[in-house]
Amino acid sequence: MTNLPVIVGFGGYNAAGRSSFHHAYRRTVLESLNNDKQQSTVISLASLMKLVRFENGVYIDRDENTLSADQVVEKFQSTIEQNTLIRRIHKAHFDVDKVPSTQDMRLESDHLSEFTIARRELPNPIPANWQVETLDDKSVKVVIGGGVSLKMESFREFDVQSAGILPTGFNPADEYNSRFHPKGLQLAIIGASDAINSMGISWEDMMSKVNPDEVAVFASSGLGQTDDYGVGGYMQARLKSSRPTSKQMALGLNSMPADFINAYVCGSVGTTGATTGACASFLYNLRLGVDDIKSGRHRVAICGCSEAPVTPEVMEGFAAMSALGTDDRLAKLDGTSSTDHRRASRPFGENAGFTMGESSQYFILMDDALAVELGADIYGAVTDVFVNADGYKKSISSPGAGNYVTVAKAVASAISIVGAETVQKNSFIQAHGSSTPQNRITESMIFDKVATAFDINDWPVTAVKAFVAHPLGPASGDQLANTLGVFADGIIPGIKTTYKVAEDVLDERLDILLKDKEVKMDVAFLNSKGFGGNNSTATVLSPDIVNKMLAKRYSKDELADYSAKLEKVRVKAADYDRKANQGDLNILYNFGTGIIEDHEILIDKESVQIDRFENNISLKFTNPYADMV
Known part of the structure; x- marks a missing residue:
């Protein structure tokens, strides 16, 4: 029996806001939501952006005016809309004019x-x-x-002035004692905290049900930490008549997001790993978690990526490759003298290059048995993540054959689980959608060829980079968070920055959505095409499909017990969401506390015992090579 890797918590932050409980997703479909969800989304962002604070049961703005929830929406919705998603780079990052x-x-x-x-x-x-x-x-x-x-x-003056930056007024460094942490690691701390808090199950309660080594953290960043507190600082120190600090080298490593989560967020002694695959890095880390849970090697996995590459040096590097959409090229596309920074990213339309972003996205995976035992809320399941290279290449940055393989495998895998009809009628694609002329052609060719092979027509395609831009490593984390929102609310975000699909896009069998579409979806395919031939595609199932699968694996009594526990878990999760919407993000940062001392570790022939963990680490092994000895 293969374990099913289910998503029981998720969180993070990007240009659309906080990911948990679908807030960032809902910012991308704001105009299509009902009034209650619109209000919740706007209030969440108003608190995050420090436009209001919540005290004694009321909201208070910066001028000390008392506001009701309706008044917060009325007063700040326009401001919030203009200061989220892709926009002109704010001076808090750097002055693009100077x-x-x-x-x-x-x-x-x-x-x-x-x-x-x-x-x-x-x-x-x-x-x-x-x-x-x-x-x-x-x-x-x-x-x-x-x-x-x-x-x-x-x-x-900087040639590229658009980016998918965090909501204006939200500074991760202000949320915890972040002294000398590069921004990418600040994002790792707050993103992983959001994911763990979203479970509605305390980390300690969960750990009481598993062995300490049955937990894994797989996380990374594509480039490492590139600001002054990381790689950027020590690489430039002598040129700026300064000298490197003792922290810049260590904190600059691209494995550090996993290390920070282990050391300061969850205190794990389980497996740790940091896989990078350029723009597909998130899916590479997700694959490790999915495969380990399916095999039984781990019961819990935190998978994610954090990246803060909106710096002049990083952006200029990509601009030198003609990969970014410059202000000049964007203006020429529109036949104007000025740039529409809000529409810098235009997947599958007439475009001029991708737009840089920043993001932190983390997901808590469990095997289905543990999720049922704990009463965990299940947001979906990731059944497979496929990775394939391109073969011989002329240009290391150009697309190739590998993505045909990953997409075809993902679709075939889904059909083997839910059947061809479900995939043909109730699946959609989260495209890589980088907004480059080359991507719009090659990716649509792949989707069209796979759709033909599996007899899929009018296959819905969206691209979240239109809203939050391209943060490199975490890019598919943005896709997955957005997908869970689609499963919950039944609205696929349209690529609203693209007014018309480009003529060279192959969309005969595709429905490239330029407007929000209300439709029930059961399967999603997350696609990523990374520099160097780092292709990956994931198969994600909706919670409705997962619940049907659980009904066949567990008895009525087991499911009734699960439902009873689930109600209590949802109450705790909703309490965190309510407090977060009011400005209390409950950042989990344990610096210098809970350190395991040598005297707390006991070892015998059968186990390793660490005092602070309820369960032991087993040393009982069977010989897998018995037939050879």
């Missing part, structure tokens, strides 16, 4: 030049045409004969 730079200068003179500087500022070695005269213990006079080379500080 990005620091340097300019080389060579000064030539027929006369001697002289100046006074501090002794400690003398270059080493001193140039041959410099004469140095000591003035006092600290100062020297320099006389230069001939020319001198200088580097002058300067500023420039």
